[in-house]
Amino acid sequence: MLKPLNLTNKPTPIEKYEFDNFTLHIKRDDLNGLVDSGNKARKLEYLLADALNKKSDVIITAGYLNSNHCRITAYFCSRLGLKSILVLNCLKRKKIEKEGNLLLDYLFGAEIHFLNEKEYKEKENYVEGLIKKLIKKGFNPYYIPTGGSNEIGILGYRDCFLEMVDYLKENKIDGIFCAVGSGGTYAGLLYGKLISNLDIPIYGILVDETIDYFKIKISEILKKLDCQIDEKDFHLIDSYIGKGYGIPYKEEIKLIKEWAKRGIILDLTYTGKAFYGMLKESKKMGFKNPLFLHTGGIFSIFAHKEYLK
Numbered sequence: 627m628l629k630p631l632n633l634t635n636k637p638t639p640i641e642k643y644e645f646d647n648f649t650l651h652i653k654r655d656d657l658n659g660l661v662d663s664g665n666k667a668r669k670l671e672y673l674l675a676d677a678l679n680k681k682s683d684v685i686i687t688a689g690y691l692n693s694n695h696c697r698i699t700a701y702f703c704s705r706l707g708l709k710s711i712l713v714l715n716c717l718k719r720k721k722i723e724k725e726g727n728l729l730l731d732y733l734f735g736a737e738i739h740f741l742n743e744k745e746y747k748e749k750e751n752y753v754e755g756l757i758k759k760l761i762k763k764g765f766n767p768y769y770i771p772t773g774g775s776n777e778i779g780i781l782g783y784r785d786c787f788l789e790m791v792d793y794l795k796e797n798k799i800d801g802i803f804c805a806v807g808s809g810g811t812y813a814g815l816l817y818g819k820l821i822s823n824l825d826i827p828i829y830g831i832l833v834d835e836t837i838d839y840f841k842i843k844i845s846e847i848l849k850k851l852d853c854q855i856d857e858k859d860f861h862l863i864d865s866y867i868g869k870g871y872g873i874p875y876k877e878e879i880k881l882i883k884e885w886a887k888r889g890i891i892l893d894l895t896y897t898g899k900a901f902y903g904m905l906k907e908s909k910k911m912g913f914k915n916p917l918f919l920h921t922g923g924i925f926s927i928f929a930h931k932e933y934l935k
């Protein structure tokens with residue numbers, strides 16, 4: 627059995643916020659560390675343990691320009707003495723500012739490869755070529771898929787669910803909410819729920835892609851862990867994506883500003899949309915005790931500051 631590295635602070639706290647007619651519980655996975663703040667840390671504790679077991683010396687991963695996952699990968703690699711290579715989708719941007727997560731990536735010494743949107747669609751081929759070149763040079767590379775969402779990475783969120791089991795029961799939590807970007811966090815929570823036999827619905831608020839895409843992806847990941855998932859276990863919601871990935875909307879920005887005044891920083895790409903969706907859906911369903919998993923993202927707000935000024 628793969629033993630995860632211990633690079634972050636766990637268990638993370640759960641805070642209660644009383645307002646309107648309910649108690650909102652927030653699982654603060656954004657407080658798991660300073661530089662490693664956010665959900666990718668738990669996944670990377672497993673993935674990097676696997677990489678070290680395989681004696682890898684270079685970690686390659688991919689993501690959007692301001693990827694939280696890439697920042698935490700670069701950070702952990704610098705702590706572990708590994709070389710990191712990030713393949714970043716710079717979308718349609720002509721000028722790339724070193725800010726937010728990207729600034730940190732550089733500080734951690736990551737080697738960065740920028741691909742435009744079209745090239746990024748073929749990133750698996752690009753990475754394959756990169757791996758071949760590295761092997762030729764005598765390196766032993768390890769590739770982590772986008773968001774660390776595979777059968778290894780999601781174990782971090784199985785553990786997160788198990789960490790919460792007693793709390794969920796004691797506080798009569800009626801639904802758990804999280805953002806869905808690459809699907810691994812949701813898949814891990816679902817896996818934890820199934821193995822602990824708890825009947826609490828887990829709602830995934832999509833920030834990109836489609837419900838069908840994630841149903842297939844998550845089922846395939848869980849199948850690799852011998853976990854059969856039933857259609858009724860999926861509660862995926864696509865009504866809060868707005869105009870697309872990374873494009874915030876008015877109501878979300880307003881909410882982010884409101885919650886910052888209570889000390890909760892939500893980001894514009896993931897947690898802002900998920901939090902907005904969670905509040906709307908909880909009201910609609912008459913929940914009294916919803917739990918929101920705060921998955922981090924603080925550094926990306928510095929790259930999207932034009933929306934928050």
Ligand SMILES: Cc1ncc(COP(=O)(O)O)c(C=O)c1O
Pocket residue numbers: 664665693694695773775805806807808809810811812893896897921922923
């Ligand atoms: C801050 C934040 N929250 C949520 C997510 C979504 O998690 P997942 O990729 O596991 O679906 C991500 C990454 O995609 C993220 O960076």
